Amino acid sequence: MEDVQGRSDNRQIAIDKVGIKDIRHPVRVRDRTGHDQHTVATFSMYVNLPQHFKGTHMSRFVSILEGHDREITVESFHEMLAEMTHRLEAESGHIEMSFPYFVNKRAPVSGVESLMDYEAAFIGEMHADRHETWVRVAVPVTTLCPCSKQISERGAHNQRSQVVVTALADGFVWLEELIELVEAEGSCELYGLLKRPDEKHVTERAYDNPKFVEDVVRDIAVRLNDDARIAAYRITSENYESIHNHSAFALIEHDKRAAE
Known part of the structure; x- marks a missing residue:
């Protein structure tokens, strides 16, 4: 035919x-x-x-x-x-x-275990003889508004945020490493299962660690800049605002190879 x-x-x-x-x-x-x-x-x-x-x-x-x-x-x-x-x-x-992609996590106080799921991806590009593989992971975190905390007599508004890191690595990087890096730079990380003592802990942890969406992407960028295995990256963070009818968004892209 x-x-x-x-x-x-x-x-x-x-x-x-x-x-x-x-x-x-x-x-x-x-x-x-x-x-x-x-x-x-x-x-x-x-x-x-x-x-x-x-x-x-x-x-x-x-x-x-x-x-x-x-x-x-x-x-x-x-x-x-x-x-x-x-x-x-x-x-x-x-x-x-x-x-x-699933990670088994322990609640911070009770130690109860549960699975957290994350959306991960491998992205392969080939141009002539040049080959690159990027890793992407989407990580939900809690962020608490520094401005709200500063001006309020009681409490502060917080929200769930979605942070997406896409990284090109020269060396091997576990997905868990990227997940933990992102979770450490939110106001607090999320868990699949929490007991009441855990809920108290994560609520107070977020209150003690307020972050704007700009803070989140900048703090992650600092960590990636310090990691010699990461050659280039793209970071986005979207806050699904709890008191506004819109999201807050920030993005940083950086290719370390361009500075060499």
């Missing part, structure tokens, strides 16, 4: 990314305890398309996923990126694998 996608195209317009989006597949991720977490990831896979080709071969993306057993690991994720660009005869490729 004729390869329609392989026909020439006379519009002389290249496409930066073409492929498949939001396909789910089993994955296996090693956590810091030495155990494997079996979960389901959502994949988006793209390649560039030169101007002289009419289309790409969409079925090959799915075939590449299916070719890596039933579960994909971090190691096979890297292999998939190279395989995808080669099989689709592309100069550049992009794979994003996002998945829920």
Whole structure:
């Protein structure tokens, strides 16, 4: 049968990314305890398309996923990126694998254990012979408004905040390390299960540690700047305000390599 996608195209317009989006597949991720977490990831896979080709071969993306057993690991994720660009005869490729990641946490006073879930992702980019893998993690924290605390006679308003860190590492970095770094820079971290003594502790911890959204991203940036393994990063923080009908938002991007 004729390869329609392989026909020439006379519009002389290249496409930066073409492929498949939001396909789910089993994955296996090693956590810091030495155990494997079996979960389901959502994949988006793209390649560039030169101007002289009419289309790409969409079925090959799915075939590449299916070719890596039933579960994909971090190691096979890297292999998939190279395989995808080669099989689709592309100069550049992009794979994003996002998945829920679980960490067992102990409540600060009672010590009761519960699981916290975080949305994590590996993002692979390949351009010619250059290959990069970014790690992204979304971490919910509590923030308490310094201004509200300063002007109020009783209490202060707080909110849940979503902090997202996307980092390019020269060395190995555990997801747990990024999660703990972010949690340490909120007013207080979140837990899946708290007893009453724990609730007292986290409420008072937040009150004693007020932070604006600007403080959160700056404090995280300081920590990442001091980590020699981190080559570049992007930090966002969104406060889902409890007394306003809007969110507060801040973003910092920095590429340490540009300063070298």
